[in-house]
Amino acid sequence: MNIVLLGAPGAGKGTLAGALKDQLGVHHISTGDLIRLEIKGGTAIGLEIKRYVESGGLVPDEVVTRMIEGKIKATVADKKGYMFDGFPRTTAQAKELDRIMQENKIELGFALYMEASMDVVLKRLTGRRVCKACGALYHLTNMPSKKAGICDTCGGDLYQRADDNEETIRKRMSVYNESTRPIIDYYKAQGKLKAINADNGADDVKGALLKILNEKKS
Secondary structure (H helix, E strand, O other), rough: EEEEEOOOOOOOOOHHHHHHHHHHOOOEHHHHHHHHHHHOOHHHHHHHHHHHHHHHOOOOOHHHHHHHHHHHHHHHHHOOEEEOOOOOOOHHHHHHHHHHHHOOOOOEEEEEEEEOHHHHHHHHHOOEEEOOOOOOOEOOOOOOOOOOOOOOOOOEEEEEEEEEEOHHHHHHHHOOOOOHHHHHHHHHHOEEEEEEOOOOOOOHHOOOOHHHHHHHHH
């Protein structure tokens, strides 16, 4: 099964993918995780991406698509399927993903649109905390660490990302509405769009996706 996860920052795409990737037996392809790995590994595409990031510019569609294509080509033989998180972000990227999948003889099952309200997104992102040492994620309300400000896993300090403030989040939502929401129409026109209420808790969202998967199998 191949699934695209769509939704605004804070909709819970990463949480859902992390909870289900092993159960579904699919590769979780997170754009953010891949970018960090490529940069950390000092690969050719990682160095290319690093130049854009350090200059404050956006990483071009072509570079992101090339990175995703490389990951698919390296893993397609195992026939596990994919859950895409953070890609595609634009209609151009969605069209390129169609091309890549067609060339590798794999088919998209559906695109899952995780609808989340602004109030919920703000609450989730402003309460998010990250471990400086290992990158583990926490939330002040939904998933607090056992000891305030300290990572349960490695004992590292927890911090709030600079972009997890209300002003920046509202700007990110505006960018999302302009560039990413058209993808919803793109997949809807293909008859591949499924929508769930991402304001609900993680267990409810997970259950909604599993229900869709079961319906697809029947």
